[in-house]
Amino acid sequence: MPAATRTAAKRASSKTAQDYTAHHLQVLEGLEAVRKRPGMYIGSTDSRGLMHCLWEIIDNAVDEALGGHGDRIDVVLHRDGSVEVRDQARGIPVDIEPRTGLTGVEVVFTKLHAGGKFGGGSYTASGGLHGVGASVVNALSARLDVEVDRAGKTYAMSFRRGEPGVFSDVAGSEGAKDPEHDFTPYEKGSELAVVGKAKRGATGTRIRYWADPHIFPTESGFDYDALVARARQTSFLVPGLTLVIRDERRLPGTKGEDGPVEEVFVHDGGIAEFVDFLAPDSAVTDVWRLQGSGTFTETVPVLDASGHMSPTEVERECGVDIALRWGTGYDTRVSSFVNIIATPKGGTHLTGFDQALLKVFRKQLEVNARKLKVGSDKVEKDDVLAGMTAVVTVRLAEPQFEGQTKEVLGTSAVRTIVAKVVETELTAQLTSTKRGEKQQSAQLLEKVVAEMKSRISARVHKETQRRKNALESSTLPPKLRDCRSNDVEATELFIVEGDSAMGTAKEARNSEFQALLPIRGKILNVQKAAIGDMLKNAECASIIQVIGAGSGRSFDLDAARYGKVVIMTDADVDGAHIRTLLLTLFFNHMRPLVAAGRVYAAVPPLHRIEVVHPGSKKNELIYTYSEAEMRSTLAGLQKKGRSIKQPIQRYKGLGEMDADQLAETTMDPAHRTLRRVTLADVDAVAEVFELLMGKDVDPRREFIVSSASELDRERIDA
Structure with missing residues (x-):
């Protein structure tokens, strides 16, 4: 660098340093700091941050209930975008706080780190501890109104973006309260106005606020489902507390689309009842x-008498x-x-x-x-x-x-x-x-x-080779007819019902990538059985061993030996039962395989229609997969004047097909139909398996009786 350039750069650097003085430092005071850096206080400014603000207000009311003050909290989502929280607790103090000269209401909503949770004896245990909850919500609101019932009077105060003052609301008109109304801030001293009389002995607080659109994006909104889940959770944690959630927004696609919806939560059983609610499976212990x-x-x-903080x-x-x-x-x-x-x-x-x-x-x-x-x-x-x-x-x-x-x-x-x-x-x-x-x-x-x-078994299995070739010893079940390919993604394991179907399937399969594992009859119902019994069951153990990825918590999807697992059972009631038992095994002990979409159900045909061709032309075979499809096909053929060979064959088992028919209809990827088993809602699926396969008989009986009218009687083999 030339000397002149170096000198100029040095002068510029010196000038920059001299220009950067204490005047450039910005000091954020009070609620201004919250509005400048909201993420420091509520995590984010999306829907999560919006919900966090609401939790802060609700938790203050819950803290009162924890202390034995009030047993009901109402939360209302209004159509104008505001939210209101009402409680029947002691009410925020309305007298003057001596150090600030402000009322308790104004202190709570305008001063950071102020409240009754700093060792003053108001709360022995509370959710809030930083004393910033209500003041932060106020700072991030376009408008906040608070009403307090105490000593037979109703007190009220309003804030605009954290500043106390008066809105020019028109009493009695629709949308009487609006953050866009004219606002006059207090200049000399703020006022906690008395706006009415409270019922004798009645106390409580009502807070309604409008989130500031300058802080929260317009697409952010209160999540009703999350609010309901939190209310239900809180009702378990505070036995006897009633929480009412009301949605008046009429948002499309929600429960309240057609009108206001309200849900009430109260649980006297506490966390023991909460565990029963959360548990996804049948019980081993109480x-x-x-x-x-x-x-x-x-x-x-601790603040001492002289006003200094001393460690205590x-x-x-x-x-x-x-x-x-x-x-x-x-x-x-x-x-x-x-x-x-x-x-x-x-x-x-x-x-x-x-x-x-x-x-x-x-x-x-x-x-x-x-x-x-x-x-x-x-x-x-x-x-x-x-x-x-x-x-x-x-x-x-x-x-x-x-x-x-x-x-x-x-x-x-x-x-x-x-x-x-x-x-x-x-x-x-x-x-x-x-x-x-x-x-x-x-x-x-x-x-x-x-x-x-x-x-331990899964770990040992993982340490061995995934697949053994013909020259090596194999610990896999002898009844397995494995495929030759080592490409896991391309391979398919067919779990076949019965020896007769197995014999046909061996000739129908493509042995390059399709493996066969026969099972005898109905396997163990693992929904009722203990894990030890499941592992001792020969059929269950064979399936777990052949798939090669372990079971339960130790299941390793990457270790699975096949890209697809296909359940191939007869198209009758017994076949449907066996398929359900197998799906119960997969859901309870190899769930990641189902979640990954690697479990399928084969769809064998129910009927074979043989269309007679005149002369030496070979007859045409048409397969149908339901009664409705068969009737529609027959009607279409009759309309065309085609001749049908009678009787129409009704397949009751895979063994009734020859190898070519089974390959064409059920196993050949070019022609077959497979139904993929998916997990859209794990909790809902768990409830269905418990209903159909669980130990409790009464709900299953009730389900069968109530659903009997929907059954197609022609599907029953008689």
Whole structure:
């Protein structure tokens, strides 16, 4: 670089440094900081952030209910885009706060880190702890109105983007309240107006706000389904609290499209009832309740008499309440909460729960090792969690969260307290001498051991080669007729019903890429059976072994030996039952295979129509797949004057076809029809399998009786 250029650059750099002074630093005060950086307080400015604001207001009302103040909360989604939250609690304080000279209402809605959750004795355990909830919502609202009932009077105040003042509303007119109305901010001093009389003894707060379109995109909206799910969850966590959700928006495609819709949630059973609601499978154990508490000390800054913050040691109490049960499946559902606030990413309470759970089961399996044939293997966390549904809740004052969104609990002492409670209570449950509890504990330990063995078997299998060639030894079932191709994506495994169909299928298949596995009769109903019984069943074990990807939690989709698994059963009632039993096995123990769209059902024909051609011309064969299709085809042929050979053949089994017919109609990719089995709604599918194949007979009987009128009687083989 030339010397002149270097000198110019140096001067420019020096000038830039000199021009950058303290005057360029921007100090954001009060709610201005929230509007400038909303993501710091609510995570994002999309629909999630919009819903987070609503949770902040609702959680304040729930905190009151937790303290025994009020037992009903109403949430209304208005047609004008606003949302209203009403409670019957104590009402926000309306007297003057001495340090600011403002009313309690204005302090709560305009001052960050202000509220009754900083050790003032108003709340022993609450969801909010930063004191920014209501003020942040106010800052991000085009308009917010608050009404408070206290001491026989109704007080009211309005805000525009966080600033208190008065709107020029026209009383009695439609759309009387609107954020676009003229607004006059208070200049000298704000006023908490008395706007009416409250009923004697009535207290509560009503907050209605309009989200600011300058902050939230126009496409953002309140998610009714998420709101309902949160309300239902809260009603479980606060027994006796009634939550009413009302949608008046009439949005197309929603439940309230044709008019206002309202749902009411109240549950007196608490988290035990919550676990029953969440559990996706039939039960191995009852819902067990693990409860206890512990204390810890922590150093917190406290404002002293002289107005200085000084570190002070305080003693905290942490209450632990856990409900859990194990089911026949392998899915795990654990929901954790701190002071009724969901912690989807866990934290120290969940860490303590997991550690104690594994410790207790390892100890119990060690004690019962000989009886359960555990061997030298050690149970792992996933073995214990398989089939478990749990709700883990802790309550403590001023919990330390990681961020305002409160997704992770950070208070370290909680881990030890939760671990101690779980270890003590769960050990007592597993070693109980009561007859029913003793039997459930034995079944649970057997299930955990079966999960452990299944995991170890899958690991060993994964370590072996996927496919053996003809020169190597094979551990696959001898009845398997494997294909030659090593290209997994191109290969197909046909699970065939019966030996007669197997004989025809061997001649009909393309042995390059189509493998055959025959099964005899109806396999075990795994919806009712324990995992150990399923693994001992010869047909189930063969299917799992041949597919080669393991089962349950340890299922590895990448290890599957075939690109497609095709269930090929007879086109009769027994065939449909066998297909349902096989799908039950796949859904419960090889679900990723179904989710990936790699499970199919073959569609064999029901009828063969032979059209007679005059002379030496070969007769034409037409296959139909339903009664309606057969009748339509016959009507069309008769209309054309074609001659039909009688009787029309009705296939009742795959074995009635010859190899060419089976290949053409059911196995040849160029002509066949396959139905892909998909998983659109896992919860709905789980309910159907439990209804059709579960242990509880009464719902199944009721379903059969109520659906009998819809049955096509001609489909029944008689």
